[in-house]
Amino acid sequence: MLALFYIFIAVAIGVSFWQITRIMNLRSVIATDKDNATQGKNAIYFMVFLYAIMIYCLIFMNVIMLPESASFEGEHDDNLFDITFWLIGVVQFIMQFLIFFFTFKYKGEKGKKAKFYADSHKLEAIWTITPAVVLVVLIGYGLWQWNNIMDLSDAENPVVIEVYSQQFRWDARYAGEDNTLGLGNVNYIKGINTLGVDMTDKNSQDDKQVTELYLPKGRKVHFKFRSQDVLHSAYMPHFRAQMNCVPGMVTEFGFTPKYTTEEMRGQSEVIEKTAGINKIRKAKGEDPYVFDYVLLCNKICGASHYNMQMKITVVEPAEYDKWIAEQPTLASVIK
Amino acid sequence: MSEHHHKETFVTKYIFSQDHKMISKQFLVTGMFMGIIGVFMSMLFRMQIAWPEKSFSIIEAFLGPHQTDGVMNPDMYLALVTIHGTIMVFFVLTAGLSGTFSNLLIPLQIGARDMASGFLNMLSYWLFFISSVIMVISLFVEAGPASAGWTVYPPLSALPQAIPGSGAGMTLWLVSMAIFIASSLIGSLNYIVTIFNLRTKGMKMTRLPLTMWAFFxxxxxxxxxxxxxxxxxxxxxxxxxxxxxxYLSDIFISGEVLHYQGGSPVLYEHLFWFLGHPEVYIVLLPALGITSEIISTHSRKPIFGYRAMIGSIMAIAFLSTIVWGHHMFVSGMNPFLGSVFTFTTLLIAIPSAVKAFNYITTLWKGNLQLNPAMLFSIGLVSTFVTGGLTGLVLGDSALDINIHDTYFVVAHFHLVMGVSAIFGMFAGVYHWFPKMYGRMMNKTLGYWHFWLSIICAYGVFWPMHFIGLAGLPRRYYTNTNFPMFDDLSDINVVITLFALVGGFGQIFFIANFFISIYRGKKATQNPWNSNTLEWTTPVEHIHGNWPGKIPEVHRWAYDYSKRVDPKDDDSDYLHGQDFVLQTTPLLDGEDPS
Structure with a gap:
């Protein structure tokens, strides 16, 4: 594949020099009937090329896509995405066909007369109203889902977690027994208190600071995001979740994990994608990859932006309870 | 205006010229120069993305202290994407596109001797020139140029501790942009005043060519x-x-708490995108205007739905000022605002769809003269549709959450505003080159240029959607730290190869452009048999555009292939030819369309 492209480049450069020297002597400037015929055919060839890469990508790149949503809230995102994508896919195929087919079909010829057709209120009404009607559906579903995701008020007994960002790492703080996070501010950052937690606040005492996220399956997780320096963005693609971390304010997002990490590893989509990745890694002599959820930074934040990540593990609720009980409270760590 | 014949020196003719035609050429050449820099940068960082650990002598040669053994440093990668974005959006597609064609065409197409203020027009160019020079100088600052992304969000852009480029490089960026904005404002005011006040007799607003409406x-x-x-x-x-x-509050960096209290970066985001989104249309609308004109002329057909086209331009312009929040769905702003912005954003699909359908209907049953200008216009419609459709995904806040700031976004906006606008610009250059330089550009090179460009544009940006859907964030120096993205590396190599070929392919254009200025075939007065006023001026440039009186306008700009009996396709052409100049009086009983 690569060699083919290098050859293509070499040919392109060679041909261009030959053409430029040859062509500038011709001084042909306005399209003749012959040009119209050639370019009309080229439009069809190009259309074939375009359809080929469109279809190729749509079929063969399926395997690299993110797997099915790992959060309950994300199910509707996937749904809405599928609807939107089918819709724009169909429109795309039709429109591109019309553009390039018309270019070919109506190429200029001597003696041919173009149709004088300046407007039609009927046609214009059709293509104003049709998109409008379709949009009503998309907007309606979209807004319903948006409210669904962004409304965090109705969750019963959510797991409250602060995700804390700085150049170039993530930390997390669990709210502990009282399920309320203690206050935090950069002024409290000192020594081991790297998240700037106000230790005089009684809610802070049972908070637990960790470097990896453990989430219980089936329970709503309520994230609160903070940043101590620049903008970051907590992006958890498998859960269809993302929120910026903004210095000076607390932002929020929430979702309910649907599959544990183990369950996800067993899914056919994930198995297929992992196999593809491991084939590549093996060729390069690297360790095999095992699927894990990940939180990555998705807002440009400085030189090591590309390496700012945190592992997420989703486990059964019982296992989660065991894990969280083992974590030391802040009061016991920060004296 | 300047019918008096004062003696022109080299300086007043070529440097401090107040003639709109010369100023437009100055904008074009400066814009092309900046474009070469911008595209070259993209080729460098695409090489980094495709082959992250590989050493390249070209990187060693160009990046000097910002590379190690031929591999660029992460800071420099961010600087390159930042300056690439800034240059392409502002210096090429705003000043280069609007500056060139607004200046060239507004007086010529409305029938004016020059812009309302020749002096301000000159000032507009020279401010643009100064800002370009400052932007280029910023590349040579020791700590590197601005590198916080083209949106330069604080605090990253405000704190040199956060990234070295936010020191002197960022200062120069801000100075350059401030001057650039002054230039753009002076230019825009001039365009508005000129179109309002200097239209020739008979040039009603409803007879303006769509280029004029778009620029206006x-x-x-x-x-x-x-x-x-x-x-x-x-x-x-x-x-x-x-x-x-x-914009700053509660910041702890480099081991100390900074004094900032109470500000918010979200405020900056609002202010930035209040320009940033309309900017997309500042870039795109002139290209669409140019396309309307060219598709109609080269189809030998009137543009379909002239009034609907004007209406959709206005609707897009209005909506563009109330949708900026769709760049900020995950910024932490109130979710209710997100709902509002989703609604307004998706509405833009309606006027955009009208435009696309109208272009296609204009092609239908035409007599298409497939000159390079026409092909680029058709290419624009194609990329505008492809890129525009994915806007329905991104504009929907619920879907945006998961693809925000991924390569899906990069693919979307490059197709819908980057490639489309640059195609519009190329189309304009091929079409109006005879008006600028009195000579024609070579068509065969133009064909090569077009097919190479559109193949590479799709080769780069179509697969890019899919790596975005795989969750790959943009602005990553390398994605080797995430095994989950390992299977995207081959696709990135293919994309880069297309980008390199497409970048080098622009040599066809540059060679054609500069050789044709001196050696191109001499142009005739109206080479494309077009209706608009600019083709009634003599080929040789003269101050004041028309040697005698300014012509009077009697009809709209799109009477192509008009028949004696408009309802009968078989009847003869009006006036015996397939175009009727705007200066031709209406016949008795003729339907004015």
Whole structure:
């Protein structure tokens, strides 16, 4: 594949020099009937090329896509995405066909007369109203889902977690027994208190600071995001979740994990994608990859932006309870 | 205006010229120069993305202290994407596109001797020139140029501790942009005033070519939104240099707490995108205007739905000023605002669809003269549709959450505004080159240029959607730290190869352009058999455009292939030819369309 492209480049450069020297002597400037015929055919060839890469990508790149949503809230995102994508896919195929087919079909010829057709209120009404009607559906579903995701008020007994960002790492703080996070501010950052937690606040005492996220399956997780320096963005693609971390304010997002990490590893989509990745890694002599959820930074934040990540593990609720009980409270760590 | 014949020196003719035709050429050549820099940068960072650990002598040669053994440093990668974005959006597609064609065409197509203020017009160019020079100088600052992304969000852009490029490089960026905005505002005001006041007799607003409508509305959006960017930049200067806290609060960096209290980066995001989104249309509308004109002329057909086209330009312009929040769905702003912005954003699909359908209907049953200008216009419609459709995904806040700031976004906006606008610009150059230089560009090179460009444009940006859907964030120096993205590396190599070929392919254009200036075939007065006024001026440029009186206008610009009996396709052409100049009086009983 690569060699083919290098050859293509070499040919392109060679041909261009030959053409430029040859062509500038011709001084042909306005399209003749012959040009119209050639370019009309080229439009069809190009259309074939375009359809080929469109279809190729749509079929063969399926395997690299993110797997099915790992959060309950994300199910509707996937749904809405599928609807939107089918819709724009169909429109795309039709429109591109019309553009390039018309270019070919109506190429200029001597003696041919173009149709004088300046407007039609009927046609214009059709293509104003049709998109409008379709949009009503998309907007309606979209807004319903948006409210669904962004409304965090109705969750019963959510797991409250602060995700804390700085150049170039993530930390997390669990709210502990009282399920309320203690206050935090950069002024409290000192020594081991790297998240700037106000230790005089009684809610802070049972908070637990960790470097990896453990989430219980089936329970709503309520994230609160903070940043101590620049903008970051907590992006958890498998859960269809993302929120910026903004210095000076607390932002929020929430979702309910649907599959544990183990369950996800067993899914056919994930198995297929992992196999593809491991084939590549093996060729390069690297360790095999095992699927894990990940939180990555998705807002440009400085030189090591590309390496700012945190592992997420989703486990059964019982296992989660065991894990969280083992974590030391802040009061016991920060004296 | 200047019918008096004063003696021109080299300086007044070629440098401090007040003639709109010369100024337009100055804009074009400066824009092309900046474009070469911008595209070259993209080729460098695409090489880094495709082959992250590989050493390249070209990188060693160009990046000097910002590379190690031929591999660029992460800081420099971010600087390159930042400056690439800034240059392409502002210097090429705003100044290069609007500056060139608004200046060239407004007086010529409305029938004016020059712009309302020749002096301000000259000032507009020279401010643009100065800002370009400053932007280029910023590349040579020791710590590197601005590198916080083209949106330069604070605090990253405000704190040199956060990234080295936010020191002197960022200062120069802000100075350059402030001057650029002044240039753009002066230009826009001039365009608006000229179109309002200097139309020739008979040139009613409803007879203006669509290019004029597009430039006119673009200038209005510019005047409405650019000052907001200027104020955003000024407040950022205050935060950076005078200790204010408009955008900054509660920051702990490099082991110390900074004094900033009470500001919010979200405020900056609002101010930035209040320009930033209309900017998309400042870039795109002129290209669409140019396309309308070219598709109609080369189809030998009237543009379909002239009034609907004007209406959709206006609707897009209006909506463009109330959708900026769709760049901020995950910024932490109130979710209710997100709902509002989703609604307004998706509405833009309606006027955009009208435009696309109208272009296609204009092609239908035409007599298409497939000159390079026409092909680029058709290419524009194609990329505009492809890129525009994915806007339905991104504009929907619920879907945006998961693809925000991924390569899906990069693919979307490059197709819908980058490639489309640059195609519009190429189309304009091929079409109006005879008006600029009195000579024609070579068509065969034009064909090569077009097919190579559109194949590479799709080769780069179509697969890019899919790596975005795989979750790959943009602005990553390398994605080797995430095994989950390992299977995307081959696709990135293919994309880069297309980008390199497409980048080098622009040599066809540059060679054709410069050789044709001196050696191209001499142009005739109206080479494309077009209806508009600019083709009634002599081929040789003269001050004041028309040697005698300014012609009077009697009809709209799109009477192509008009028949004696408009309802009968088989009847003869009106006036015996397939075009009727706008200066031709209406016949008795003729339907004015």
């Amino acid at each position: 509305i673009t200038a209005i959006i510019g005047v409405v939104s650019f000052p907001v960017l200027l104020s955003a930049a000024l407040l950022l200067v205050f935060d950076r240099s005078f200790g204010t806290s408009f």
